[in-house]
Amino acid sequence: MKSTMQDVPLTVSSILRHVATNHAGRQVITYGGAEPARTTTYGPLEERCGQLANALRRAGVGDDDRVATLLWNNQEHLEAYAAVPAMGAVLHTLNLRLSASQLSFIANHAEDRVIITDSSLVPLLAPVLPGLSTVRVVFVAGGGEVSALEGNGVEIIRYEDALAAESPAFPWAEPDERSAAAICYTSGTTGDPKGVVYSHRSMFLHSMAACTGNALAVEEGDRVLPVVPMFHASAWGLPYAALMAGADLLLPDRFLQAAPLADMIQTHRPTKAGAVPTIWNDLLQFGSSHPDVDLSSISLVACGGAAVPQSLIEGFADRFGVPIIQAWGMTETSPLAAVSRPPAGVAPESDMTYRKRQGRAICGVEMRLTDEAGMPVPRDDRSVGELEVRGPWITGGYYNMDEDSDKFRDGWLRTGDVGHISPDGYLTLTDRTKDVIKSGGEWVSSVELENTIMGHPQVAEAAVIAIPHERWQETALAVVVRTHGSDVTADQLGQWFLENCPAEIPRWWIPKNWAFVDQVPRTSVGKFDKRALRAQHADGDLVVVPN
Numbered sequence: 001m002k003s004t005m006q007d008v009p010l011t012v013s014s015i016l017r018h019v020a021t022n023h024a025g026r027q028v029i030t031y032g033g034a035e036p037a038r039t040t041t042y043g044p045l046e047e048r049c050g051q052l053a054n055a056l057r058r059a060g061v062g063d064d065d066r067v068a069t070l071l072w073n074n075q076e077h078l079e080a081y082a083a084v085p086a087m088g089a090v091l092h093t094l095n096l097r098l099s100a101s102q103l104s105f106i107a108n109h110a111e112d113r114v115i116i117t118d119s120s121l122v123p124l125l126a127p128v129l130p131g132l133s134t135v136r137v138v139f140v141a142g143g144g145e146v147s148a149l150e151g152n153g154v155e156i157i158r159y160e161d162a163l164a165a166e167s168p169a170f171p172w173a174e175p176d177e178r179s180a181a182a183i184c185y186t187s188g189t190t191g192d193p194k195g196v197v198y199s200h201r202s203m204f205l206h207s208m209a210a211c212t213g214n215a216l217a218v219e220e221g222d223r224v225l226p227v228v229p230m231f232h233a234s235a236w237g238l239p240y241a242a243l244m245a246g247a248d249l250l251l252p253d254r255f256l257q258a259a260p261l262a263d264m265i266q267t268h269r270p271t272k273a274g275a276v277p278t279i280w281n282d283l284l285q286f287g288s289s290h291p292d293v294d295l296s297s298i299s300l301v302a303c304g305g306a307a308v309p310q311s312l313i314e315g316f317a318d319r320f321g322v323p324i325i326q327a328w329g330m331t332e333t334s335p336l337a338a339v340s341r342p343p344a345g346v347a348p349e350s351d352m353t354y355r356k357r358q359g360r361a362i363c364g365v366e367m368r369l370t371d372e373a374g375m376p377v378p379r380d381d382r383s384v385g386e387l388e389v390r391g392p393w394i395t396g397g398y399y400n401m402d403e404d405s406d407k408f409r410d411g412w413l414r415t416g417d418v419g420h421i422s423p424d425g426y427l428t429l430t431d432r433t434k435d436v437i438k439s440g441g442e443w444v445s446s447v448e449l450e451n452t453i454m455g456h457p458q459v460a461e462a463a464v465i466a467i468p469h470e471r472w473q474e475t476a477l478a479v480v481v482r483t484h485g486s487d488v489t490a491d492q493l494g495q496w497f498l499e500n501c502p503a504e505i506p507r508w509w510i511p512k513n514w515a516f517v518d519q520v521p522r523t524s525v526g527k528f529d530k531r532a533l534r535a536q537h538a539d540g541d542l543v544v545v546p547n
């Protein structure tokens, strides 16, 4: 029997039309640092989106053409987020922390036709532009110098001039919901980056899921602060979720350090915010030496992209009175797939047993674990396996790549993450397959070790990697950043770990090798770069202090 329901496509265009029609007065604020913030509302924003779409048409952008952005989290980026898919073209967010060679690989692979950038990023784009074979036009927002881009046979147009020349009216497209809306490349820590192509339908469903109460519960009364970059995995879908809900958006532009973030939060009072743990950790350290810092407007901090240390969740609650909710996902999963809200009715003293986990699947996403032979692993919270996922906003392949048979199994995405799942559905990750430490034939969880070490009051950051061991093949090396002014020693840390060893960590896991550094290297999306750490160690850059 066929249903009687209308078959209206789920599209980004419909999200844009919705917000402009129903929430026209809600605000979009771009923080300006020492300069005043820029504020607009969704009504005028939709008109600017119309002007942008007309300008892109004039620049030759047709259906399916890729329009790249090389931008901070700001109003222009949001305009591109809305206008490009809504006109029927494909938004391609370029990661501004990538090397020149990775940027040109990605832009050429995606065959970008236009790039929208900001004059503050001209020095980054200028050396890359001559090697971009498909780019015809660059729009530059901001008033800074652009001459370094000239002379490459590419038309350089000031963003505001392009918009000023156009009408705000644009007949928004009604594309097939399964067609491409945006493309984002994985951060490529192993091999070349791979393109994940989001559809209108996957974007729509993912945004709707983000707004649900079991996920991030974004609603009109919210003021959403995506600190997580809009150049990576759609900033966890927060911009589209805010558009869908009609919530205010607060965009941090390039001001991502703790001091300006604290100022932005105090001045503009966001209610929900999202970023990787390193950002919140910086803010917590800053807050411990600046008693005036007040983040109390925030009712939910979404944190993920890397394991969230329990000490960070506790520190945020104690210092700021702000709850951190952990989420798990990846570029390939749009990215929100699991969120760790404790189950209904759980006693406050058991809350943390859930919050420190990666989370429970959002409805629409299915999770399973498999062993090395591909056989199912039980959900008993003990048996460890590789996480596989499937769902309407999980990718089924990569753009213009031969089937990557390693990454998919019977329609499921193999995530490369390793962990266990409890009978009530909560995922706990213990490692990435490529980061696991195998000591004497047994798995050692770097994530659990890091989590514990970061609970030491004089540890600002800790990353644990495998180093070769004569007898056990591999053993754990803990690389630690001490808090400002601390001279805590490896012996003291080892002793403290022994005294505070959580029940789930066997004592033989406790690291015997410690190294102290000023900063743990980060990937282009702000996570601990364990590959770089391993390489540094191989080069003898780290001082290993045997316990």
Ligand code: AMP
Binding pocket: 186, 187, 233, 303, 304, 305, 306, 307, 308, 326, 327, 328, 329, 330, 331, 332, 335, 358, 415, 416, 417, 429, 432, 525
């Ligand atoms: P990316 O595609 O760059 O966003 O990276 C995705 C990867 O980040 C996942 O496969 C995980 O390894 C890691 N990740 C994301 N969220 C979490 C989390 N809450 N805890 C631990 N690792 C995470």
